[in-house]
Amino acid sequence: MSVRIAGVSRRFSGQAALDDVSLEVATGEFAALLGPSGSGKTTLLRVLAGLDFPDDGRIEIAGTDMARVPARERQVGVVFQHYALFRHMSVAENVAFGLKVRPRARRPDSAEINRRVRELLELVQIPELAARFPDQCSGGQRQRIALARALAIEPRLLLLDEPFAALDAVVRKEVRRWVRGLHDRLGITTILVTHDQEEALELADRVAVLERGRLAQFAAPATLLAEPATAFVAGFIGEACAIPARILHGRLDSPIPGLSTPAGWHDGAVRLFLRPHELLAEAGDGPALVRMIHPSLGAATRVVLELDGHTLEATVPPGAAVPERGGRAAIRASGAIAFAEDGMRARLVAGNLPAHASAP
Numbered sequence: 549m550s551v552r553i554a555g556v557s558r559r560f561s562g563q564a565a566l567d568d569v570s571l572e573v574a575t576g577e578f579a580a581l582l583g584p585s586g587s588g589k590t591t592l593l594r595v596l597a598g599l600d601f602p603d604d605g606r607i608e609i610a611g612t613d614m615a616r617v618p619a620r621e622r623q624v625g626v627v628f629q630h631y632a633l634f635r636h637m638s639v640a641e642n643v644a645f646g647l648k649v650r651p652r653a654r655r656p657d658s659a660e661i662n663r664r665v666r667e668l669l670e671l672v673q674i675p676e677l678a679a680r681f682p683d684q685c686s687g688g689q690r691q692r693i694a695l696a697r698a699l700a701i702e703p704r705l706l707l708l709d710e711p712f713a714a715l716d717a718v719v720r721k722e723v724r725r726w727v728r729g730l731h732d733r734l735g736i737t738t739i740l741v742t743h744d745q746e747e748a749l750e751l752a753d754r755v756a757v758l759e760r761g762r763l764a765q766f767a768a769p770a771t772l773l774a775e776p777a778t779a780f781v782a783g784f785i786g787e788a789c790a791i792p793a794r795i796l797h798g799r800l801d802s803p804i805p806g807l808s809t810p811a812g813w814h815d816g817a818v819r820l821f822l823r824p825h826e827l828l829a830e831a832g833d834g835p836a837l838v839r840m841i842h843p844s845l846g847a848a849t850r851v852v853l854e855l856d857g858h859t860l861e862a863t864v865p866p867g868a869a870v871p872e873r874g875g876r877a878a879i880r881a882s883g884a885i886a887f888a889e890d891g892m893r894a895r896l897v898a899g900n901l902p903a904h905a906s907a908p
């Protein structure tokens with residue numbers, strides 16, 4: 549079932565939590581809403597669920613305007629960060645809840661509800677927990693119970709609000725992969741809210757990046773990484789470090805050597821965004837001070853550098869001399885994304901070849 553968000557704004561005390569947000573999620577798609585704290589992710593999810601209403605704009609689910617459709621009639625399953633399970637109800641009763649509170653005409657009989665609960669607990673692989681209470685279950689198990697409960701109403705749309713946040717790192721990875729697998733099997737359109745970019749990039753078909761209530765970009769993970777639409781996205785996604793530079797007399801003047809000049813750019817300030825693998829460091833008499841060395845199992849070592857007051861993450865390529873902590877390092881860039889003040893963007897490559905420039 550498709551979701552269309554068209555020009556949606558939501559203000560609290562005159563402040564925009566959502567500012568003219570438009571995006572469409574296709575039937576069966578797994579989308580993520582990603583952004584820093586306060587960027588409007590939860591507000592957008594609540595508006596979709598019918599727990600809040602936009603001041604402007606329109607929400608359509610499966611082509612129907614939701615303006616007058618209350619939450620319980622939207623057929624939307626929601627899982628929140630803290631599961632919101634009923635502590636005084638058994639696991640089976642929790643899962644049955646959404647079916648039991650249906651209006652009489654649409655409520656299945658109790659044998660059918662029991663059958664569905666068993667089926668759902670099988671689906672989320674915890675049939676043995678039916679008689680337990682939530683307090684007797686682990687975090688990962690409670691997460692599965694919350695999902696089973698959300699799925700019980702046969703949602704056409706599944707909304708997940710930081711559902712993995714309360715789990716420890718190892719369980720979180722396992723449960724989120726399992727959720728993606730479940731999505732692929734059931735094919736339910738899913739929207740996940742997260743502030744964890746690794747989670748969003750790993751799980752979602754497309755990621756909507758929100759910045760202070762505005763949609764910065766909605767694209768596939770690979771596109772966000774390769775072609776960030778704005779300097780905010782470039783800095784937010786993919787561990788990039790930002791460093792100021794300029795175009796002077798038609799040439800790139802950068803504290804980090806090795807980069808091409810973007811073709812056709814006017815003189816003026818630019819910002820360079822470099823990912824750790826694009827900044828290469830080596831022990832030597834260079835401009836950077838080595839602040840930290842990450843222990844590494846692979847061939848390349850990661851180091852944290854300080855350059856002109858900026859903190860940068862760099863890679864020591866295999867075979868190069870690893871600098872010492874507190875020592876100096878020589879640096880060069882093998883690639884970067886540049887943004888000019890007028891929004892022009894270019895991917896810079898190593899060397900002095902002119903790079904392809906593009907409008908934002």
Ligand SMILES: Nc1ncnc2c1ncn2[C@@H]1O[C@H](COP(=O)(O)OP(=O)(O)OP(=O)(O)O)[C@@H](O)[C@H]1O
Nearest residue numbers: 560564565583584585586587588589590591592743
């Ligand atoms: N009920 C409310 N009353 C007043 N302000 C609100 C309300 N709900 C949200 N806000 C404000 O709207 C903005 C967006 O909040 P929202 O919870 O959507 O952000 P978020 O991206 O989900 O953040 P987080 O990652 O911290 O949960 C914030 O500035 C928040 O303070």
